[in-house]
Structures are given as structure tokens and as C-alpha cells.
Amino acid sequence: MVGFLVARYGGDRPRPLVMFASYWGFVSILGYPLATDIRAGWIMVNAIVPLVIPAAVALALVVRTGWQSLAAEDRVGTVVSAALVVLVVGAMLVPAASAAYVNPTADDNELVQYAQPQQEFRETFDDIGAIAPTHEGTDLLIYGNELVVEPGTGGGMPPECLNLGHALPIHWYVAADDVTTECAYNESELRTQIEADSPAVVIAHVNRDGAVTAALDGEGEYERRQLHLRTMGREVVVFVDEDALATAENA
Template sequence: MNPGLLPGIVWEATVGSWISFYSLWVLGDLSEHAYVPYLVHFVETLAVGGGALTAFAVVGFVAARYRPEGHRELVSFFGYWGFVSILGYPIVTDIMAPWAIIHAVVPLSIPAAVGLVWFARAGRSAVAARDYRTAGLTAVILLLAVSQVTLGGVSQVYLQPQAEDNQLVQYGQPADDLRPTLNRIERVAAANDGVDVLYFGEFFYITNETSGSLPERDKWFNQLPLPWYTAMYDANVTSARNRTQFDPLFERERPPVIITIANDRGYVTRRIGVHEGSGYDEEIYRLRTFGTRTAFFVNESAVPRTEVVTFIPPPSKSPDN
């Protein structure tokens, strides 16, 4: 361990992280979107994935805040944390991601536990007092809560985990297995000089391939998850918005990998001569579970061929010689 690194570590863990946070989330445009649609999506997702928990959290917060013995600070703290998260995360999140509700669900679980216990005790007290109406109402509420959790979990997780309208799923990974083609891209990127990967078309076009910087970040997200792999392969990546940009780039660079949305593959196929012995072959994958059918054109002739030499030992001398 080098003690001399400690000041830099402390700086990056405190001031440096705050500067990075402020420049990205405050000065950047990640939160420059309409608030109401993001809030509606957050609340809808919370209702599907944590509706019962949220309802119990409200009950638990009120019960702990206004009990005769005085409010419980810890429960109130987690309640405020969760409710503020519901209002705040739609502002700071840059995409409508279902997983974002976890930032509200976790703190709300504390007052929700208090609310669940409050209902259970109310039902038990009602049964002891022979107040069967209150006991029955409590049982119905608890049964509805269990049903919401059970039916939601079974439906969204087991029965239709890949349904297009599944409120709990963010489709961010490819529906098809890209590994064989990614392995080929890695090989040609290592062997090629110049541009390794060329994106074609408006859907994938961004002005700065190396960083995917704003304001073209939406197009960079369209390329995901491919940039993670091309960065890992240290590939030289660029893009062409239209045919006017594509033709000179292709003539000058002859990139071994060309990627385009499937709707634009016809022009690329004709231009690079896929069916005319150009060395390129084509594979089509879905970058998401729905839509984004993408064509990959890979020319592995850019990979130097390693000549295989078979060692043949010289004939041994005959004892008679």
C-alpha cells in the first residue's frame, strides 16, 4: 500500500465525486426532460411492483408519526426518504427505467413493516373484542395485499417476463446472442489499421464516437450495448449519417465492420458488394427484445492468416550407411 495515494483517494471520494455529480446531473442535460411523464411512469411502475408496500408505508408512517407515545424518528426518516424519492427521482433520472423505483422501495419498506404490524395487531384486537366486522375488514385488506404481491410477481416475473408491456422490465440487452459476431469484431479490430467499425444511418449516428457526448447521447444509447464491447476491444469507431457521408468513408477506410439498422441494409449490401465476393458477410440480430433489428457486415479478411507449418523430422540414418 502506498500512503502517498491517500490524499488523492480522499479528494476523489469527496470533492471529486461531488464535482462529477454536479457537472453531470446539474449542469448537464440529463434532467432536461418533461417531469410529468417521468413521474407518471415512476408511479405506475411503483404501483405494479410495490403497490401493497407503498400503501402499508403510508399507514405505517401515519401510525408512527401520530401515535400517543410520540412519533418514531427512525420510521419518519425512512418515510420522508421514500416519499421524496418518488417525487425526486423522476427529475434526476435520464431514462424511464423501472429499476429506479428501488430507490423508493427500499426506504419505504421500513414504514411498510410498521403498517403491516399495525394491521395485524388491529385484526387481533378486533377478534379478541369480538368485533368481527373490523376483523373481517382487516383480513380482506391483508388478503388484497397478499394477492397484489403474488399476482404481480407471478404475472410479471414468471408468466410474461418478456412481454412488451411488462411494467417492471427495461429491455436493455440484446434479444439474440451476439457473442459469435462480437468475437469476430474483436479479432478484426485487433488486426486492422484505421477505422474498425462504421455505423451507418440516422438511428446510430452520433457526432463523437469516442465519448458519445451530449447532445447526441440518445443516439449513443441506440447503439448500446455495442459501445461497451467496442471500447473494450479498443476499436476505432465512427459513423455516417447518410449515403453522402458513407461513400467516401467506405472508399477511404474500407472498415472491416459495418453496422446498420436492418431497414438500411439494402443500400449497404449493394454498396459494399456482399454478394459479389467482397469478403463481407452479413448477420442480423435484435439489439432489444422488440425492434432494433440490426445488420452486421464483417470482413474477416482483415485478419492476417497464420500459415500453419507442419514439422516433418528428417529421415534417420540407416545403420547400414
């Protein structure tokens, strides 16, 4: 704000570059949170980048004032200017170093958005991809409103029945391996789907563990795996049909 005011009123005429960057940054602060469906701290980088220009104008004003105070032997002005410079530089460097180098993957790092599952999920995705070509019917059934949208409200990236914000990156792996995927929003749909066509793999939020276990009772031998759909958080259970996996491995 200080840099904007200096550029707007501090000279004979406004400075176009600073004014443009200021308006760009101010609009971004308001616009990005309203327009984006991504709830992550890094999204505000889109506003910070243009605001660097008016911030540099304000910092230059402080430095010039400090030099003038030093030349005039104004001890108070010099100390205040130096303190402001140290405070501003420290406020930039300390969080940046901590977030990027000291604790880059800490659970409380608000700049990190975990979009990929933990490494051990790779084996499960590989198994699903191997099962798909050799399995008839539904390869993958995904259950529960934590991952599935309400019937009739889906859209966007296939499979459209999945909640795009909560189920990613399942969409990517399903598309890459051409996995036949169905969804069950509630428990009655889950039982109907399983009775009609025993799926090779079932994925659900960990809170749905009991419902899936009960629905699969008597449907064959399923290996249960408990994994994270993100590097941190969003824990899911995966049930893999051992016969379907064995068939894929022997194909």
C-alpha cells in the same frame, strides 16, 4: 401514506426511523425519474425499499385492528381487516412471483431491462475483435441516427459518437477489443466514409439496410447478418467484409 400518518400523528411523538424512511421514499419517487437516464421499471426499487418501513407500520395497524375486532366479536371489522391483509399480501406476492419466476423474461415484463444482445451476436462481436488486429484503417463503421449522435454533440464513454442509451453494449465490446470505430450520422457521411476507407464491418439499424447495401455496392463482398442489439428489440444489420474476416482467421 397511512403508515406515515400513523407514525407522525398516531403517538405522543413522531417515530424518527419511520419518518426518515418516508421522506426518503417520497423524495425518491420524485427524484429518480427526473435524474436518471434509465427508462426501466426496476429503477423505482430505489423508492420502494425505504417505503417498506411505513408500509409495514400501516400493515401492523390493520392487523392490530383485526385482532381487536376478533376479540370484541366484531364480525364486520374482522372480515374487513382480513380482506385488507389478503389484498395487500396478494398484491405483493402475485406480481413478484409472476415477474421473477413464472414469466421472468416475457416481452411485456416491465421490470426487465434487456441490456445485452442475443447470444448469436456473440459470434459477430468475436469476429470484429478478431478483425481489428489484422485490419488497417476503420475496423467498424456505425451508421444512422438511431445509434449515432449528431456531429458535435457526443461525449462520455468512447466511442463518443455513439448514442450511449441506444448503442450499448457496442461501447463495451469496442473498448475490450480496441476496435477502431467511426460513425456516420447521415447517408452522405456514410458514403464518404466508405469511399475514403472501406470499413471491415458496418452496423446500422435494420431500417437503414437499403442505404448501407447501396453504399457498399462495388466495395467488395460483405456478409449480411440481421441481429438484435438487445435480447428483445433494437434490430440491426451487420455487414462483415469477407476478405477481412478471412485474413483474421488465417492470421
